[in-house]
Amino acid sequence: MEKTFVLDTNVLLHDPMAINAFHEHRVVIPMTVLEELDHIKDRRDKDVSREARIAINAIDKLLANATPKQIQDGVEIPTTREDAKPGLLAIFPDQIITHDNAAPYLDGSTQQANDNRIINVALHLQSHRPENYVCLVTKDINMRLKAKGSGLENVEDYRRDRVLDDIQYMAKGYDHISGSFWDKVDTVETLREGSQTIHVINRSCLPKAHINQFIQDDSGFVGMVRSLDEEKIELLDLPPELLMHQSMWGLQPRNMEQAMAFFLISRPEIDLSVLTGPAGSGKTLIALAYGLHAILEQRRFDKLIVARSTPPIAEDIGFLPGTEEEKMAPWLAAFDDNLEVLHGTDESPFGSIEYVKDKANIQFKSLNFMRGRSFNNAYIVIDEAQGLTQFQLKSIITRVGSNSKIVVLGNLAQIDNKYINPLTSGLTYLVEKSKYFPHAGIMHVNGIERSRLAAFAEENL
Structure with missing residues (x-):
């Protein structure tokens, strides 16, 4: 099934290179999005205006040498993945959409929000290509609600920037072990390096550990992962009293x-x-x-x-x-x-x-x-x-x-x-x-x- 993703303006402002995030699929940018980027690129807000310009330049780089018909049909997006089919980038002239067919269009007049005209592009593509998967991608929650309420089957948030499924899994920099940590360790090699004590344990004891992570247990042990590989972990032993008596600038x-x-x-x-x-x-x-x-x-x-x-x-x-x-x-x-x-x-x-x-x-x-x-x-x-x-x-x-x-x-x-x-x-x-x-x-x-x-x-x- 061919998949078509219609991008909202805020997606390109959030990630100016978002056009490369949909791999072998078709990416459609409504004309209204280009108009919004054109207004935003000159704002006083340096962050947003800069990202608008980067997005515009990225689009121009792909479409600069294409004919008007090629731009509307879709121009190949280069891919770095081996054996992967390239995606397509197209501009949709949403000013041609009229209300004379069965698609449940929102009011797309100039008096209404640009969001309506962008939603109408997705509704138009869904109506004219019922065999395809058409999806509106926007970070605007209310726009997603409006699109679903208008009959659009597929509406999504932009998810490429998500590195986690749940914020509770975000790394905290330390791992608290219930009870005694050493009860869970089968073998350990303890070394002395000057005034420092190093414990070398099997990686299987802490399979999710990362470099510079602290390990703390209920019995008072505190260690820090100094180095690790596929087999071993080196823990720097840090006495709690030493940590609590640190001083910086009083x-x-x-x-x-x-x-x-x-x-x-x-x-x-x-x-x-x-x-x-x-x-x-x-x-x-x-x-x-x-x-x-x-x-x-x-x-x-x-x-x-x-x-x-x-x-x-x-x-x-x-x-x-x-x-x-x-x-x-x-x-x-x-x-x-x-x-x-x-x-x-x-x-x-x-x-x-x-x-x-x-x-x-x-x-x-x-x-x-x-x-x-x-x-x-x-x-x-x-x-x-x-x-x-x-x-x-x-x-x-x-x-x-x-x-x-x-x-x-x-x-x-x-x-x-x-x-x-x-x-x-x-x-x-x-x-x-x-x-x-x-x-x-x-x-x-x-x-x-x-x-x-x-x-x-x-x-x-």
Whole structure:
């Protein structure tokens, strides 16, 4: 059966290369989608406009040398899979659709939403090709409901960006073993490397383990996967009292998850750290404390760059007065709050904070203006990453230069992007893809340490 997928605009904005995701099948882009991309490519929102331009260029690259008839019939999409039939990309001129046949069209007039005209394309193809599988692909929930209510048999969300079927299976960076871990181990070889104790066990004891993952049990054992292959796993023995007595810039962990995050983020071989967890769990405070420690005490980096995405259009930072750092202040106030926590007991807290900002060369940046740059000898913190797409996070991480470390923070319970959910967030994608990279570390920080009220709100409201 030939399958035809009609793409909505938000699919191409979410993944500008989505036309390559449907393999040997037929991909149809309604003319209305091209018109929407044309309007979006000039928006002030740098992220969305950039992705619109990338999508337009990808479409143009495939169709540039085709005739009008070929474009409407379908042009081959090159494939890298061996022995795979190439797919087809077609543009459908939805302005030719009329209401003079039996298809249950929605009102496609200019006074109505563009969504109606895109749905009408799928209804038209379903009516004229009843033997084929015709499916509308959109990330808009209400549009999916409208399409189904109009009689469209097949409507789907865009699923290529899903790396998990259920968010509960996302890697947390640690595995808690009930009872005693050693009761489940048949053979072990224990080695000493200086002050470190290494346990070598069979891979079958922890078949799902990944590099830099912590193992914790009820009897007090804590270990970290230092290396692994198909047969063996090396566990670095980490006494709990050693982890709980770590200190960075005067900050000490309050629970074991924070202690493991402390240890992970401070390891020199880790270039990428991803800290997830609820609000108030200490993610930002840990990231900031280590940054100040590494720059001012260890002299590992030259600067601390703090960045997050800013709301578009009406709240664009270009409308605010001052330098880029001053424009970013309203959205990065959380870092000032954490600096106050670290220096709140100083004799002159305000003076200490200003001194630290200057000496550590702390720079506040908008993610909208980080692309195209390269950051060397820098410690970079990306805050509120849960609202970023996979494409956006990739474009940011590829900016990291030599002798730099990047820490990505996020809370999947606070996504404010209407086209992103915990399963499709770039943060989830980053966690699942980086857990096998030897120079990446993941930690889900549990426990609300902000206040008892914050803990109550997180759990009950």
